[in-house]
Amino acid sequence: MGIVDEDVVRVREAADIVQVISAHTQLKRVGRSWSGLCPFHGEKSPSFSVNQEKGVFYCFGCQAKGDVITFVRDIDHLDFQGAVEQLASKVGITVRYTDKQEGERREKRSRLRDVMVDAVEWYHQRLLTAPDAGAARRYLRDRGFDGEMVRRYRIGWAPDDWDQLVRALKHPPKVLRDAGLGRESKRGGTNDFFRARVLFPIFDPQGDPIGFGGRMMPGGRPPKYQNTPETALYRKSKVLYGLNWAKDEAVRTNEFVICEGYTDVIGFAAVGVERAVATCGTALTDDHVRTLQRWAPRLVLAFDPDSAGQAAAERVYEWERKHEVEVAVAALPSGADPADLARTDPDALRRALDDAQPFLGFRIDRIMAAAKLTTPEGRARAAETALAAIAEHPSEFVRDQYVMTVADRCHLDAERLRASLRSGGVKPRVKTAEG
Ligand SMILES: [Zn+2]
Incomplete structure (x- = not known):
């Protein structure tokens, strides 16, 4: 079961290995090949070589080698099929599957991904330009979000109305419902799922949007946070907000910082800590830990000290044993959340990580x-x-x-x-x- 061989070959031939690798390390032309610092091991002088004609790479330092598919698989921690799919979507090839059902499932997911991309853009433009988003823009400004941050995190605004998104996007209502963007109305139509909320798009590790975290405006209709319901793309027990941005620094530093909210992740980035992720409306699960340890072996909990103290010790030790990770706790002042601290006392926020302690300590x-x-x-x-x-x-x-x-x-x-x-x-x- 998998992608048909012929399509794997087509993808391998269509993808430019120099272009793909250049997204991860700077390559320079040396004679017939290309050379640069190895993205798989730390080094100061280049021992990583790419042969564009043959479509292969080799590292004289760590012996990493392979073709463009191997490269994507290893650098993004994907399986073979995942690597082929990622490359296929980059070069615009639709791959076929040996198993028909598998093919249909993939096709459905790719339709959901398309509609998510359009929704992220529509909500984002809404926040940037629509007159009815004025209060949301003020709210974000008051919380320290400048225009650059709003654009980087693709933050959006869901208008306080019934079905503006559903009518604006040229996708079938069924697909919108399957993506968690629409819900069935009493009269059998489809209404927008999110209403009167500031939206934080949630991306998968490769940077494709899979869901939203929606925050109500002050004085709005509770709950304070409403997230995308479970869909074929979005599983809250597995999803981590910010992983798409955090994984590179996590690999370099061997460490993730885990927070409780979207704005905490953004707050950490604002003080130069780009390795923070947040769970989306759940406690940290076994699946989260398994996902994170693929990139880094140390997890620093940046929770409010009172809730960190409540973390079930048994589960923490179980994670440490089963997933070979080390769990530490950041030394945050009681009652302070990282988002606020990032604005009021950035040094204290960085220090909280420097002074992180093992869980038992x-x-x-x-x-x-x-x-x-x-x-x-x-x-x-x-x-x-x-x-x-x-x-x-x-x-x-x-x-x-x-x-x-x-x-x-x-x-x-x-x-x-x-x-x-x-x-x-x-x-x-x-x-x-x-x-
Ligand atoms: Zn190497």
Whole structure:
């Protein structure tokens, strides 16, 4: 099952390997071939070579090699079929599939993608120019969005009306409903799904739009955020806002920053941190973590400290084990969200990342901060609570190091704490109770 061989060959021949690779590294002509810095490993002098005639690349440093399809597959972490599809859409070839149903599914998805592209553009122009978007423009300006940011993030405005989008876009109503842009009206017609909302388009990792996050205007009809419903393109348990922009810096720095909202991602970018993503109306899921670890092994949670403290420890350790990631928590001031901090105190926002702590260290610090360490009773209680948190960690050596920290801060003998931990005198808690 897959794309018919003949079409794979057509795509490979139609795609210009020098042009494709040039989007990722600067290539210079050297004799009969092209040369540049390898996009797969860090280097200061070029050992990456591309032969345009043969359509192949080779790196003398890391031995990466292949053709244009291999390149796209490896650089964008796609499977073979995904790489062929991406190239096919770039060069304007419609590929056929060996399995008819598979072909129909792909065709449907590609129709949805087309309508999403048109919708992003229509809503965006609406925000930029329509008289009824004046309040939305003011709202964004007041929150620190300048014109450049509005254009970069393709922010849009859904008018406060019944079916303006449905009537404006030249797509069948059924396709609009399937894309989550329209919904059936009481009279059997199709109305716009989004109404009177500022829209943040959500893109897949390759930069194709798949959905919207819609924020109500102050005083508007709740809920505060309304997202695209589940569609063939948009699955909220998998989607991460900002991944299309964040993945490059994440690869360079081995790290993602995970926030709670669209405006947090944009706030981080405004202070020069381009590796932030946000979940779209859900908590972080196993699927999200699996997606992120394809690009970077370290995940820094930039949540409000109160909600970060509530993250279920069991799940965090499970992710660390199963997906081989390291989960840390940014040192954000309580009650501050990154979007606000980006405007009021950019240095504090960057510092919060520099001072990020491992998940367990963050929890211990919060327990200590909330405890009364000036009395023996207070120190004993703090130690008990901290030991309960430590007991949840799967690694004996990690547990032991935190035991020593707690012993030190609570003026207790580390050996006594170890004995208490071993004897099961402290029970791991499923939910954290500190704070
Ligand atoms: Zn290389």
